[in-house]
Amino acid sequence: MSTKLELPIQEFTTPYPVTAREDSSIEELLDIVKNIKVRHIPIMSDGKVIGIVSERDLRIASALSTRxxxxxxxxxxxxxNPITFKGDTSIEDVITEMAEKKIGSVLVADEKGDLKGIFTVTDALDVLIEILRGKR
Structure with missing residues (x-):
């Protein structure tokens, strides 16, 4: 008999993720990945999330010519339109969707749709470790 993990995603979310503007250059995005050591960057326009750029996207873009x-x-x-969840969504629902869609991160927003954090596969592994060690 299995029980659903009802822990809210906000407990495991990295708050205030590093973001970039829609007009940011590849170099600016690469600097964020390299210097801040993140793998997913929400892209903002007029205070709202409009997309997300991954480290993988940037590796692919690195093959472009200098021009x-x-x-x-x-x-x-x-x-x-990256996948976004409200903070009270269960961790199980979030991780299940990430696994089914094979995505590395989701965004977490409040009721108004304002960005509150990011939840990544690394965060999901941290949750798994806590569960395996009996801390949850």
């Missing part, structure tokens, strides 16, 4: 890199902006690379 192309100069012209490409975050909005050209991003995945639009």
């Amino acid at each position: 192309e890199k100069f012209l490409v902006r975050a909005e050209d690379l991003m995945t639009p």
